[in-house]
Amino acid sequence: MNGTESPTHHGRAIERHARNSAPGRQLSRRTQFASLILALVAIAVVAVPECRHEQRLRSLAGTTSARTRPLTSPIDPGDRIAPAADDAESRLRVVIRSARNLPDAASAPLLADRLVAAGVTEAWVQCKQDDTDEFLGGEAFYPSAVAPVAPGFDDDRLAALIESLDRHGVRVCGWVPCFNDASAAEAHPEWRAQTVDPATNERHPQAAWLCPRHPDAIAYQASILAEVAGRYPRLEGIYTDFIRFDSDFSCACDRCLQAVSERLDAEVTPASLVTAAHERGEVWQAWTETRAEAICQAVDTFRDRIEDANAGLWFGACVLPFSAEDYSFNTQSGQDLYEMARVGLDEIVVMGYWDDWGKSYEWLDRCVRSATDLVQGECDLSCLLDGDMSVRRTWQTLDAVGHLDSGRIGFFHYGTWSDLELERILAARAGAETGRAPRSELTHVAIRIDTEPDYTGSYEAVSPAMIDRLVDLFDSLEVKATFVTCGRLAELQPAPLRRAVEHGHEIACHAYDHEQLDALSPDEQIAATERGLAALKAADLPVVGFGAPRNSVTPLVRDHLLAQGILWDGSAAYDPMVSSLDASVVTDPNDPSRSIVVIPFIVPNDWDALFLNKVTPQRMLALWNERLDRVIEAGEGVFVIDVHQWIASRPEEMSVIAEFLTGVKNRTNCRIVPLREMAMRVREQVGHVEGEARRALSRGRASVANGVPAPAQAVTTP
Numbered sequence: 001m002n003g004t005e006s007p008t009h010h011g012r013a014i015e016r017h018a019r020n021s022a023p024g025r026q027l028s029r030r031t032q033f034a035s036l037i038l039a040l041v042a043i044a045v046v047a048v049p050e051c052r053h054e055q056r057l058r059s060l061a062g063t064t065s066a067r068t069r070p071l072t073s074p075i076d077p078g079d080r081i082a083p084a085a086d087d088a089e090s091r092l093r094v095v096i097r098s099a100r101n102l103p104d105a106a107s108a109p110l111l112a113d114r115l116v117a118a119g120v121t122e123a124w125v126q127c128k129q130d131d132t133d134e135f136l137g138g139e140a141f142y143p144s145a146v147a148p149v150a151p152g153f154d155d156d157r158l159a160a161l162i163e164s165l166d167r168h169g170v171r172v173c174g175w176v177p178c179f180n181d182a183s184a185a186e187a188h189p190e191w192r193a194q195t196v197d198p199a200t201n202e203r204h205p206q207a208a209w210l211c212p213r214h215p216d217a218i219a220y221q222a223s224i225l226a227e228v229a230g231r232y233p234r235l236e237g238i239y240t241d242f243i244r245f246d247s248d249f250s251c252a253c254d255r256c257l258q259a260v261s262e263r264l265d266a267e268v269t270p271a272s273l274v275t276a277a278h279e280r281g282e283v284w285q286a287w288t289e290t291r292a293e294a295i296c297q298a299v300d301t302f303r304d305r306i307e308d309a310n311a312g313l314w315f316g317a318c319v320l321p322f323s324a325e326d327y328s329f330n331t332q333s334g335q336d337l338y339e340m341a342r343v344g345l346d347e348i349v350v351m352g353y354w355d356d357w358g359k360s361y362e363w364l365d366r367c368v369r370s371a372t373d374l375v376q377g378e379c380d381l382s383c384l385l386d387g388d389m390s391v392r393r394t395w396q397t398l399d400a401v402g403h404l405d406s407g408r409i410g411f412f413h414y415g416t417w418s419d420l421e422l423e424r425i426l427a428a429r430a431g432a433e434t435g436r437a438p439r440s441e442l443t444h445v446a447i448r449i450d451t452e453p454d455y456t457g458s459y460e461a462v463s464p465a466m467i468d469r470l471v472d473l474f475d476s477l478e479v480k481a482t483f484v485t486c487g488r489l490a491e492l493q494p495a496p497l498r499r500a501v502e503h504g505h506e507i508a509c510h511a512y513d514h515e516q517l518d519a520l521s522p523d524e525q526i527a528a529t530e531r532g533l534a535a536l537k538a539a540d541l542p543v544v545g546f547g548a549p550r551n552s553v554t555p556l557v558r559d560h561l562l563a564q565g566i567l568w569d570g571s572a573a574y575d576p577m578v579s580s581l582d583a584s585v586v587t588d589p590n591d592p593s594r595s596i597v598v599i600p601f602i603v604p605n606d607w608d609a610l611f612l613n614k615v616t617p618q619r620m621l622a623l624w625n626e627r628l629d630r631v632i633e634a635g636e637g638v639f640v641i642d643v644h645q646w647i648a649s650r651p652e653e654m655s656v657i658a659e660f661l662t663g664v665k666n667r668t669n670c671r672i673v674p675l676r677e678m679a680m681r682v683r684e685q686v687g688h689v690e691g692e693a694r695r696a697l698s699r700g701r702a703s704v705a706n707g708v709p710a711p712a713q714a715v716t717t718p
């Protein structure tokens with residue numbers, strides 16, 4: 001995964017960012033898969049000090065006590081306003097995160113009205129906190145007698161929401177995460193999953209994950225599921241989540257090790273597990289099977305308890321998609337889809353947040369197809385997508401998984417469901433019904449030079465001549481480049497940067513002193529950003545762009561850039577060979593007239609080549625060209641290579657850059673531009689795609705209004 005961990009700072013992520021103040025928030029729920037990638041990357045990163053894109057985990061917040069309240073009134077079957085839309089194409093399923101969407105009791109009916117007006121026909125209402133967000137993981141969003149209650153949620157506003165949605169004919173289900181439960185882990189340390197550190201073979205108890213084989217942990221989660229099922233008779237289903245092990249080497253508690261030892265009839269220790277992971281032999285096979293067995297047993301127990309509380313209630317479970325991809329190595333989660341489909345689940349829901357995992361929509365399509373093969377019709381199969389992807393990306397994803405009808409594709413969104421976001425999804429769906437997303441026939445290529453101290457952090461080691469040499473090179477090739485520059489470097493070496501500007505090149509900001517922004521306090525983040533911008537300004541360098549060191553942008557910093565009127569942010573990266581991450585326009589949720597263009601660069605960059613992958617400059621050239629071909633083929637329209645002034649100004653690197661740019665100039669479907677110009681083109685392209693999608697949506701709506709059979713994407717509002 002050479003350096004692809006950063007594509008979290010993409011697309012609409014700013015909206016999620018804006019609402020989740022902790023850095024790295026957006027990755028924390030997106031399953032342990034992301035963590036695995038990060039862990040692998042982290043291993044690579046330890047050895048090299050520079051432009052990597054590290055994420056940090058948040059610490060746990062406080063806890064509250066449980067209070068209870070009487071159940072809601074029984075249902076009058078005659079009080080529904082309208083029946084739910086029945087045809088698959090007009091169904092729209094969304095997951096509603098309670099903390100953000102239900103700030104108080106009064107918000108419940110208003111939210112219901114808004115969702116219904118926007119065309120939502122199925123809502124999963126979050127009943128319990130998953131990993132730490134606004135509240136401690138495991139806290140209930142209703143007056144539970146079993147779990148601690150999230151502050152304020154003892155007013156049972158969930159009942160008001162469920163009732164309002166149900167009255168509008170919306171299919172309402174409960175969404176109840178299970179084994180990721182920080183409050184239960186805190187109250188019952190003996191329930192905690194134990195994971196083995198493969199570096200030391202030592203076991204560590206997890207702060208938030210429970211052992212899915214511990215009978216008391218299972219019973220506790222089952223009683224919460226049963227409580228929700230019994231408490232809210234209007235619910236038509238319950239979906240659980242986090243029904244898995246949290247890592248490859250979890251759970252290695254005594255009970256779990258004993259289970260695998262019994263299966264093998266030989267003692268398995270933490271150390272032998274680590275060995276087994278490398279060998280992938282009999283021990284690993286047994287480990288995989290016993291873990292899958294434990295998950296299935298938990299499903300079975302949950303099913304029984306739900307059935308006792310509310311007979312016939314629909315029961316679904318969210319699963320990791322990579323369990324379908326490369327199934328033989330599916331060891332991390334313990335989710336065996338073949339078995340799970342046969343132990344009492346009505347529905348398996350494949351999580352499809354590929355964009356957050358550095359994957360591609362083609363990858364998701366393969367995962368969904370393998371899952372379909374494993375489930376073999378034994379239960380329903382559906383998919384949840386990231387609800388904050390751009391219109392284009394949602395469109396492409398829906399096109400890729402088009403073999404699932406759209407009623408089986410739901411949308412998960414961290415933040416508040418705004419009308420804008422719901423409309424974007426509907427428009428993307430309407431677009432996908434009409435065909436492929438519009439392609440860019442012209443690919444804009446930019447060269448970005450991170451201009452900074454060298455990898456030791458030394459400003460003495462970087463000379464003004466490095467910048468001069470690159471400016472001369474670009475001038476000789478007649479291309480304009482973008483120098484993403486640390487403010488402190490501009491203070492020390494203003495002359496070559498001013499010369500670059502005089503020669504038509506762009507200067508953008510790379511913080512002040514190459515600070516890792518997401519490691520700083522909020523005040524320090526703003527200070528480093530401000531100081532960087534101010535230093536460039538003081539050196540008479542016009543700046544409209546920003547690129548965070550090691551892609552460490554935070555929601556706070558991006559909001560600040562938005563407020564400062566910065567045109568583009570380059571704090572994202574991806575590898576086109578394994579993922580796709582189109583440039584996107586991020587709108588200020590509080591002021592839709594303001595937006596910033598996020599333009600990712602591609603990896604490997606020259607840093608990866610030199611330190612991580614140890615590839616020669618010639619090989620790097622081949623990798624760039626291969627990736628450019630791929631981006632052109634995908635019709636994505638934007639391609640940014642990233643180099644560093646102290647690497648790129650060496651003779652061999654310079655000749656490779658010259659060769660690359662000359663090759664690009666010879667392609668008729670490419671144009672080399674500085675990033676500021678690329679940002680303007682991205683705005684146009686995104687506007688074009690959204691316009692196409694909205695036209696498809698209004699055509700669908702018009703045909704419904706005229707009584708013409710809708711071309712699939714009709715939106716009905718009961």
Ligand SMILES: [Zn+2]
Nearest residue numbers: 211251253256
């Ligand atoms: Zn265990």
Ligand SMILES: [Zn+2]
Nearest residue numbers: 051450549550
């Ligand atoms: Zn840098």
